[in-house]
Amino acid sequence: MQRRRIPTDALPCTRVRCGVNVNEPEVDVRRDPGRGRFTIFVGGEPAGFTHYEMRDGSWAFLHTETDDRFAGRGLATQLIAAALDAVRAEGGTVLPYCPFVRRFIGDRPEYLDLVPAARRAEFELTV
Numbered sequence: 001m002q003r004r005r006i007p008t009d010a011l012p013c014t015r016v017r018c019g020v021n022v023n024e025p026e027v028d029v030r031r032d033p034g035r036g037r038f039t040i041f042v043g044g045e046p047a048g049f050t051h052y053e054m055r056d057g058s059w060a061f062l063h064t065e066t067d068d069r070f071a072g073r074g075l076a077t078q079l080i081a082a083a084l085d086a087v088r089a090e091g092g093t094v095l096p097y098c099p100f101v102r103r104f105i106g107d108r109p110e111y112l113d114l115v116p117a118a119r120r121a122e123f124e125l126t127v
Contacts, residue, residue: 027075029082038086040066040079047075050083050098058116059087060095080104084111096123 025043032039039049048066052059061083066076080101087094094114096102102123105111115125 027078029079031083031086038079038083040075040082042070042073042075048079050079050101052083055095058093058095061098061101064098064100076100077104084114087114095119096125 025045026041028041028044030039030041031037036053037049037051040047046067047070048064050061050064052061054060061080064076064080066079081104084094084101084105092114093116094101094105094111096105096115102125105115105123106125112120112125115123120126
């Protein structure tokens with residue numbers, strides 16, 4: 001019996017791996033310390049960024065935006081998760097001045113420890 005390979009684009013269903021549609025362009029987050037930002041790329045094209053400054057040894061997140069062409073895909077959420085994971089990996093702390101970053105942390109208690117306990121009330125992040 002001879003087997004035929006069926007091209008994946010001919011399949012009637014959408015393939016999903018780890019919650020990511022594998023038929024979508026690759027999503028990648030990169031840190032650019034020279035510009036003080038993390039940028040999210042979709043298919044190699046910049047789709048958004050979050051800007052930070054180092055303040056008193058903490059990462060102060062100031063602003064986050066995504067390109068309107070990529071709206072509604074959850075890219076800002078992926079971007080902030082990756083940025084905060086990078087801060088955690090470096091043993092850093094976060095000052096969430098950006099409203100989106102502040103809301104992200106408020107909605108996900110697993111990131112609250114990144115904000116110094118003495119500064120949480122300043123950002124209305126209390127448990």
